Amino acid sequence: MLYLKKYFTEGLIQFTILLSLLGVRVDVDSYLSNQLPPLREIILGPSSAYTQTQFHNLRNTLDGYGIHPKSVDLDQFFTTRRLLNQVRQLDRLSVPSTELNTWLVHRDSETVVSTSSQPSPSITLDNGGGLEDVNNPDATPAMRGGSVGTESTYNLNAEDSSLGAVAPESNQEQPGSRDGNDDLSKEDIDLIDILWRQDIDLGAGREVFNYSNRQKESEEEEKPSPRENKDGNEEQERWRNGVNLQGAQPVDGETGESIPEQFPAPVVVTAEIDSNEEVPSTSQGLPLAPLRPAGETQLDLEQQWQDIMAIMELQAMEVNSSSPNSSSSSDSGTTDSNTVVNFGLSTRSTPVNQDVSLHQASLPSCSQDFPPIFYPQVDSTTTPPRTTMLRLSSSNSSSINSTFGATNLTGIFIPPHVNSSSTNITSTPILPDPFSNLLEESMLDEISLLDLAMEEGFSQAQASQLEEELDSDSGLSLDSSHSPASPSSSETSCSSAASSSSTSATFSEEGAVGYSTDSEVATAEEGAVGGYQPGYSKLCRMSYQNPSQFHGLPQLENISHNHTYNLPLSSVFAEDPELPISSGKKAMKHSKLQPPQDLYDKHSSRDERRARSMKIPFSNEKIINLPVEEFNELLAKHHLSEGQLALIRDIRRRGKNKMAAQNCRKRKLDTIINLEQGVHDLRRNKGRLLKEKMEFIRSIRQMKQKMQSLYQEVFTQLRDEEGRPYPPSEYSLQYSADGSVLIMPRGVTTAEQHRKPEKKQKDKKK
DNA sequence: AGAGCATGTCATTTG
DNA sequence: TCCAAATGACATGCT
Structure with missing residues (x-):
């Protein structure tokens, strides 16, 4: 039986795990199908937050929290725990790998981003659609250049600086995390390289280059290169390619114009690029891995994953074009199928947002960075502003001096680097960033809360539970986590603490009443409830009266206490003589081939024996259970000596006190159980609140990012009467x-x- | 032999 | 004041 149970348990657990995995897949699929393709592959990797969450839930469910040490479920619990630990390890192993992939992808895409980022502005320039674009291509290009410059580690940079138009090469040269690269055959890549270089060698201008590039694109289109399916599927493709999305789409040259654009820009703005090299482009140039100091990887895995989740949500909103931000930007930006014209200003916002998402996705640690604002006049700084990235977490939260609705946007959208204490920029005013401050504080609070929780004595399992509850977006967590800790949990495992406690409580009350009843009632009560049932082990017993059920179950064989508290020995033997075991330890001990009378005496309680020796004419049961009036009547009916009366009173007193003690102990246990339940509920509630807090923080972060990008968009497009841009500084x-x-x-x-x-x-x- | 547990008993308090 | 119940403390028996 036990082994059956074990096997069943293991099998059930494994099956549950499999279901969880499948469920995760399904969930992820369904979730991603809502237009989160870009992260699809990332998420569908070996591990996912969903998986983790569910495992956490599962673990919590089976964590054994609340299982009484004596519970027979402990064995199951340990088995469960072992299996779950294995699964968890798998899960954790997979998470980093996923992130690593993302990182690589992002870096490539980052490179691409710099190139890709140009399409929109450059296109505008080419088309001349933007009034100011002609005048100051600098701004955006410079920013691009800046972003490119920041990524000095890439070949692209060198080529960019010299030629200003090799991005595609670099992209292609990048071992392909990019989709476009993946899709392109090597021949295609080579051909592209050759053609590009020819163009460059010939000194082709930007326009020429563009033209040739387009021609090449068109030529390539004739080939069955995967790129060409962009028309209808491109977006899908991009999404599928994950983070590359943004960078890839311009580079892929669906328009063919985007690529060339980027190159000229850096050339034109060379001087500014130098100054702004370190400055990431406003719209897209989010400095990522290269810019990030190694030491700044403060955020833990948890945070990273949350960032990814936040990104997913953000992207989902954007993709759905349901983003409150813009009706115009979202639709145009997300769809590659849009014509070049669509890459106008209106579209920028989308790329911006996507970039933000990308950065977060690829660089969770940078998730809180904010796209820096391009400063045309920053060139004065001999030391280019380092890493314009603002790390929200790193920036110290001086004070939240403004609410989101503050009329002054300056403080909110101050260039991130301004806030960083390490930045050398002196020209730019340093203004507090309420959002970052708020975020910081929130995050810090949360961290502190978690730490506090740990310090407060949270067990690891509980802490992980809290974590899980924070992590899990699925509704599973609460339900599943609801668990073993509570008496109700044991309820499921065996006869249930809750039920037993409740029933026993009920019966205890009845038992009190039952004292006044006859022995049959008392016997029935004990048979049903066993009177006071101390401890979980007893609570878990289906029926102590028939322990034979548990023969073969080692755990249960050890449980053989006498629970016939209220049952007089006479009734014990009379009603159930075949089951000496049921009569308790004493019965077991003394049941060994002893004469019936001797056995009878041995099983008698002291008061029973005393009563017999004193020749008390009625049973102890009556003495104990009769109401006072009836008891007095009983005493009056018989002529009893003083000794007999004293003994009878003592018997009654002790009998009643014995029952009272049992009830008292039971109440203690119930109280403890209830307190545990309360603690568990409070912890769950706390976890839920923390989770909500995290969600709020996440949404605030998203809003801030969007506002940042919008601000930049608006600001970079502003021109004075002479067509000059307004310096953000x-x-x-x-x-x-x-x-x-x-x-x-x-x-x-x-x-x-x-x-x-x-x-x-x-x-x-x- | 000693620890830990369950149970019984006593003394006292409480309602 | 009495009684029953509740409870802390201790004793006993068992594993």
Whole structure:
């Protein structure tokens, strides 16, 4: 029986694990099918947060929390635990690998991003659609260049700096994490390289280059290269390729124009690039791995994964074009099928957002970085601003001085590097970033909470449970985690603590009443409930009266206490003489081939024996259980000596006290169980609240990123009367009372707005 | 032999 | 004040 149970348990667990895995897949698929293709592969990797979450849940469910040490389920518990640990290890192993893949992908895409980032602006330039674009291609290109420059580790940089147009090569040369590269055959790549180099060697200008590039693209289109399926499937392709998405799409040259664009830009802005090299492009140039100091990898795996999840959510919103931000940007940006014209300003926001997502995805540690704002005038700095990335976590939270609804956007969207204490930029004003501050504090609070929880005596399992509850987005966690800790858990495992406790409680009350009843009632009560059942082991017993059921079960064989508290010995022997075991330890011990009378005496309690020796004319049961009045009547009916009366009173007192002691102990146990349950519930509640907090933090982060990108978009497109851009270091955007956005010199309060003639009003596009 | 546990008993408190 | 119940403390028996 035991082994059967064991095997069944193991099999069940394994089956559950398999189901979990399958369920995860299914869930992920369904989830990703909602347009989260980019991370599909990442998530569908060996491990996923979903998987982890479910395992956590499963673990919690079977964690054994609350299992009484004596519970017969302990064996199962350990088996379960072992299996689950194995699964968990698998899960954890897989997570890093997934992230690693993401990282690599991102880096490639990053390279691509720099190239790709240009398409939108460059396209605008080519088309001349943007008024300001012609005048200041610098801004965006410079930023691109900056982003490129930042990635000095890539071949692309060198080529970019010299030729300003080799990105595709580099991309192709990159061992392919990129989809485009993957799809391209080596011949195609070689051909592309040759053609590009020819163009470059011939000194082809940007336009020429573009043209040739297009021709090549068209030529290649004739070939069955995978790239060409972009038309209809490109987006899908991109998504499938994961993080590359953004970078890949321009590079893939669905338009063919995007690629060339990027190169000229750096050339034109060379001087600025130098100065801004370190400055990531506003829209896309999010410095990633290269820029990030190794020591800054502070965020743990958990945080990283949460970032990825946040990215997924963000991307999902964007892809759905349901993003509240923009009706225009989202739709145009997400779909590659859009024509070149679509890459106008309106589309930028999307790439920006995607970049943000990308960075987070690929560089979880950078997840909180904010895209820096491009500063055209920063060139003055001999030491280019280092890593314009703002690490939210690293920046110290001085104070949250403004709410999100603050009219002044300056503080909110100050270039990230401004906040970093390590930055050398002196020209740019340092303004607090409320969002980052808020985020920091929230994160810190959470971390501190977790730490506190650990310090408070959270067991590892409980802490992991909390973690899981924080992690798990699925609704499974709560239900599954609800568990063993509570009496109800043991309820499921055996006869159930809850049920037994409740029933026993009920019966205990009845038992009290039962004292006044006859022996049959008492016997029935004990048979049903066993009176007071101390300990879980007893609670778990289906029926102590028939321990033979558990023969062969070692754990249960050890449980053989006498629970016939209220049962007089006479009734014990009279009603169940065949089962000496049921009569308890004493019965077992004394049941060894002893004469019936001797046995009878031995099994008698002291009071029984005393009563017999004193020749008390009625049973101890009556003495104990009769109501006071009846008891007095009984005493009055018989002529009893003082000794007999004293003994009878003692018997009654002790009998009642014995029952009272049993009830008292039972109540203690119930109280302990309830307290445990309460603690468990509180912890669950705490975990839930923390989870909610995490979600809020995540959403705030997303909002901040979106606002950041929007701010940058708007700001970089602003031009004064002479067509010059406003230097972000000198101007900032502020809300006006009517909801419009004003550009104002920094340091000028809203009250002084009227003094600035150059201020412009511009509708803020979402 | 001693620890740990379950149970019984006593003394006291409480309602 | 009495009684029953509750409970802490201790004793006993068993594994």
